[in-house]
Amino acid sequence: MALILIVDDDTAFRMTLAETLDDLGYQVRQAGSCEAGLASLGDGAIDLALVDLRLPGDDGLAFLRTAATTAPGLPCIVLTAYASGSNTIDAMRLGAFDHLTKPVGRDELAQALARALRAHQPAVAEAVDDDTQAGEQMLSNSAPMRAIFKRIGLVADSDNSVLVLGETGTGKELVAQALHANSARAAGPFVAVNCAAIPAELLESELFGHVKGAFSGAASDRLGRFREADGGTLFLDEIGDMALPTQAKILRVLQEREVTPVGGRQAVAVDLRVVAATHRDLEAEVAAGRFRADLWYRLQVITIKLPPLRARDGDVALLAAHFLRQHAHGRAKRLAPAALAALQGHPWPGNVRELRNTILRAIALSEGDLIDVEHLGLDAAPATEAATAATATAPVTVAATPAGTAEIDWDGPLDRAVELLESCMLRRALAVADGNRSEAARRLGLSRQQLYRKLAQYDIE
DSSP states (O other): OOEEEEEOSOHHHHHHHHHHHHHTTOEEEEESSHHHHHHHHHTOOOOEEEEESSOSSSOHHHHHHHHHHHSTTOOEEEEESOOOHHHHHHHHHTTOOEEEESSOOHHHHHHHHHHHHHHTOOOOOOOOOOTTOTTOSSOOOSHHHHHHHHHHHHHTTOOSOEEEEOOTTSOHHHHHHHHHHTSTTTTSOEEEEEGGGSOHHHHHHHHHOBOTTSSTTOOSOBOOHHHHTTTSEEEEETGGGSOHHHHHHHHHHHHHOEEOOBTOOSOEEOOOEEEEEESSOHHHHHHTTSSOHHHHHHHTTEEEEOOOGGGSTTHHHHHHHHHHHHHSTTOOOEEOHHHHHHHHHSOOTTHHHHHHHHHHHHHHHOSSSEEOHHHHOOOOOHHHHHHHHHHHHSOEEEEEETTEEEEEOTTSOHHHHHHHHHHHHHHHHHHHTTTOHHHHHHHHTOOHHHHHHHHHHTTOO
16 A cells, blocks of 8 residues: 655645545655655655645755655655646656646546556656746646646756647747756757748758858858757757758758758767747648658657647636736736637637737727727627627626626626626636635636735625
8 A cells, every 4th residue: 555645734635635545545644844744755665745836944846856865766746726837847857747736636636646656756846836927938727738838847858859839829939948948958049940931042051051152142151050059959940841952951960960061061060959840730741742751750759739729728818817917018907808708719820929919909909908809909700799799789697696696787887897797707716616716716817816806806705
C-alpha cells in the first residue's frame, strides 16, 4: 500500500484529501508546511507527495527543489488554485509529474496518483502565481493549453528541434520564446525569422550570411541569422513557405551543425537550437512534393500543436480582460455584457492575434469606459444578429437569485442592467462551482481578488 505525503497549510482541505486517499486505499502522512513536509521525507518510506503551491514560508517549489536532492525519483503532484502558463512551465522544468487544480475531483485524483506511481518519476509543481497574471504572455485556463504548458516545461531544457504547428495567430512565436526562456540557453540570443516575409532569392543570405563580393550589393561580410543565434535559439517562422533548395541547406545545417556563408568556402560551426513553426499541413506538403520529407522528419523530433482559440473554452473572456488591462493605459475600460457575448460567439479565424487587435480597436473607438458591440467591429454572425434584434424588442429574464428571477428593462438605465446581469452570473458561477470561489473565478475569467470585489459589491455571501 503506497504511502502518500500531503503538504498543505489548509487543515480542512488536507483532512478531506486524506479521507479521500484513505478511501482509495492509500496510507497518508500529513504536513502543514514545506519544512514539515521535508522533515517527513527525511523519515523515509514516502512513495508520492501531494504538495500545495502556496505555503507559509517556503512554497511548493522549494519543496520540489529540495526533494529532488533528498528524495530523488519521488513523484510529486502539486495542487494549486492558481494555474497559469508560467507556473506550469516552471513546475515541469523542476521535474514535476503533473499538477491538479483545486478543487480536485475524486476520479481525477485517482487517475493522477495511479499514473505517477506507475511511472515513478518526478511530478508537478507550480510557481507562485500572480493572481492577475498581468506579466504573462501566454494566458489560458483551458485544458488544451494547460497540456501545451506542460509540454513546454518538459522539453524546454532539451536541445532537440521543435516543430510548432497551429493556425495563424495562435501564438507560435510565444511558444518558441517560452522554450528559449525556460532553457539552459536563456542567456543566449533569441533570433526570429519569418521565412514567408523574405524573398526566396534573399533568404539564403539572410539565414546563412555571405562574404564580401559574393554577389552584387554584397559590400561587406554578413553573419546571417544562424550565426547570430549561436549559443541561443533560432526561430524559423512559416518554414512551410520556404523554397526547396533552401530547405536542403537548412537540413545540412541541422545535421552538421555548421554554416557556410553564401560565396564562402569555409564552414563555421554553430551551437544553437532550432524551433520551426508553420500553419501549413506539412505532411500534405511533403506528399505534394513542396516540402522535403527528410527535413520534416528532422524538425519534428518534438512537435507542439497549438489549439485554435475557438477550442480554448473560457479563454476569450480571460484574454479580452488581459488585453484591456494591458492596453487601456490606466483607464477603467470594461466590456458590456452584449460585447462579451459577441466576442464569445465569434469564430476567431485569426485566433488570439485577431482578438487582441479587436480589443485594441474597441479601446480606440469607445469614448467612455464601456465597450459595446458597435465598438468591436466584428462581422456579426446571423445568430448574433438575430439575438440582437430579439433583445431590442423583448425583455430577457435572468436568474437573479437561486429562488427567483428578474427581468432586464431594456429601456431602463444601462448601469442597472449591467449590475443585474453581473450579479446573476456571479451567483450562477458560485452555484455551479458548489460555492468554491476559486473555481467560480476561473469560470468567469476573473482573478480571485476580482471575484471577491464583485461579491462584496453585490453583497453576495
